[in-house]
Amino acid sequence: MSEGTAKKEEKPRKFQAIRGTRDLLPPETALWNRVEQTAHAVFGTFGFGEIRPPIFEPTGLFARAVGGETDIVSKEMYTFVDRYDRLDPSPTVGQLGDYFEKVKRLYEEEKIPKTPFNKIAVEEAQAIWSKIEPWLEDRPTPDAQIATFDRLFVFMDAMQLGSEISLRPEATASVCRAYIEHGMQSLPAPVKLYYMGPMFRRERPQKGRYRQFYQIGAEVLGGSDAPAIDAEVIEMVMTFFDRLELQGAQLDINSIGCRECRPKYVELLRAELLKVKDQLGADSQRRIETNPLRVLDSKLESEQGIIAKLPRIADHLCEDCAAHYAAVKHQLEMRGVIYRENWRLVRGLDYYMRTTFEITAQGLGSQNAVCGGGRYDGLVELLGGPPTKGIGFAIGEDRLILSLQESGKASAPKGRDVYIAWMGEKARATAIRAAKDLRKAGFSVELPPVEQKFGKALGQADKLGARFALILGDNEVSEGLWTLKTLADGSQTKFTEPDLLEHLRKSL
Numbered sequence: 001m002s003e004g005t006a007k008k009e010e011k012p013r014k015f016q017a018i019r020g021t022r023d024l025l026p027p028e029t030a031l032w033n034r035v036e037q038t039a040h041a042v043f044g045t046f047g048f049g050e051i052r053p054p055i056f057e058p059t060g061l062f063a064r065a066v067g068g069e070t071d072i073v074s075k076e077m078y079t080f081v082d083r084y085d086r087l088d089p090s091p092t093v094g095q096l097g098d099y100f101e102k103v104k105r106l107y108e109e110e111k112i113p114k115t116p117f118n119k120i121a122v123e124e125a126q127a128i129w130s131k132i133e134p135w136l137e138d139r140p141t142p143d144a145q146i147a148t149f150d151r152l153f154v155f156m157d158a159m160q161l162g163s164e165i166s167l168r169p170e171a172t173a174s175v176c177r178a179y180i181e182h183g184m185q186s187l188p189a190p191v192k193l194y195y196m197g198p199m200f201r202r203e204r205p206q207k208g209r210y211r212q213f214y215q216i217g218a219e220v221l222g223g224s225d226a227p228a229i230d231a232e233v234i235e236m237v238m239t240f241f242d243r244l245e246l247q248g249a250q251l252d253i254n255s256i257g258c259r260e261c262r263p264k265y266v267e268l269l270r271a272e273l274l275k276v277k278d279q280l281g282a283d284s285q286r287r288i289e290t291n292p293l294r295v296l297d298s299k300l301e302s303e304q305g306i307i308a309k310l311p312r313i314a315d316h317l318c319e320d321c322a323a324h325y326a327a328v329k330h331q332l333e334m335r336g337v338i339y340r341e342n343w344r345l346v347r348g349l350d351y352y353m354r355t356t357f358e359i360t361a362q363g364l365g366s367q368n369a370v371c372g373g374g375r376y377d378g379l380v381e382l383l384g385g386p387p388t389k390g391i392g393f394a395i396g397e398d399r400l401i402l403s404l405q406e407s408g409k410a411s412a413p414k415g416r417d418v419y420i421a422w423m424g425e426k427a428r429a430t431a432i433r434a435a436k437d438l439r440k441a442g443f444s445v446e447l448p449p450v451e452q453k454f455g456k457a458l459g460q461a462d463k464l465g466a467r468f469a470l471i472l473g474d475n476e477v478s479e480g481l482w483t484l485k486t487l488a489d490g491s492q493t494k495f496t497e498p499d500l501l502e503h504l505r506k507s508l
């Protein structure tokens, strides 16, 4: 090895955030906090309470709720096998007998998942084990037998000891799981819950699309599917966006029917699509079989003319769905919520029925959906709960923040209120006390840890964007008159301690 290579290898590795994830840093995090505080406040006025479900759940929950065939579940989830936590993960040859017996027992008791893979692994391991067991008497083990031991280890290692869990790609499934688990159907209906936090999808990263992204969402669960509930949920998001002064928020709505009328429409759509199959791209051709509704989602330029002529679901809704949709629109109008009907709005998750909606905002490029939601009656039942109606939405917080920043609605970062420039031992004690009192009064204060010349301290105060510098030298302390410098115009005034607090209160 050359000296150069050795040096290279010695260099400590530089770690970077994983592709599609990022650090949110100050001052931007102040905007994140403002957005989240506004959500707490606005959702609170609509009677919603916060739920904080876990970040990982059994994979099966998402497969069931969101749909095994959806992109989210089939391609984008971060899934891993949890280890069975009472099993020593690395037995020695001497412990192997006990270890294998234990694995077999746990498998039979279904504490280790009975997956087809595990079935093969246990059977193979069993066969090898019965061959090995008599050899354990012979010591030392002949070389020829070592390979057989290795084979046993390979099967034991490959066994999926724990169950499959996934980082949540969305939170509606978790909220429904929690609703069932905590018997929330016995609470006064409807149960109104909201959440905020990270979600994980292994998508191709680009502007506004991340692998760890943040959602602020809300769900209404209970016995009623009154159109006023749909309208109020939508009104709540729009109120929230309004409060944040989000620019160019455009609400699109649609109804995708129910178990009665949608399958009939899907068949009609499939038949029509088959007639024009040759003119469609590969993705859409495939979707004619798997999920014809998703063809309506296509952004491909060459397909737009063809899609425009396809039958529209609004013309094929059953009587109940048509009446529900009309009432939702009426209810939105009563609330002064401006909407656009978009018959092509189908959502990428399986649980929706009837009302679906999406909100786009400006400054986001191609990833401009800042909120998506809809009705999902029957989802709680699908997850083993009682018959329950449900509707909700999730806002992409990263995109919301991007849009606010692009339109200049992200308020300028706030610097410190007061920088305490102190010199001398007596002044140090006074500075510590002053910092404590000012912070108690709610001001943001920077207290330099070591003594600095006044010139340097004032330069530092400027760099930190401080509004005022409080100058404390031995003179100020003995006179009991403190000097306050306004950094914007350089003016200086002397104050007694109580007057200073009063002055700051008035001017900040």
Ligand code: HAM
Pocket: 169, 170, 171, 172, 201, 203, 208, 209, 210, 211, 213, 214, 215, 217, 218, 219, 349, 369, 370, 371, 372, 373, 374, 375, 376, 391, 392, 393, 394, 395, 396, 397, 398, 399
């Ligand atoms: P969704 O449409 O999959 O719906 O996601 C909602 C929003 O999350 C999107 O409109 C977008 O703003 C944001 N989002 C999704 N993926 C990413 C990503 N990779 N990077 C950044 N932002 C992203 C749901 O998740 C449903 N659970 C909404 C819902 C709640 N429906 C009923 N209740």
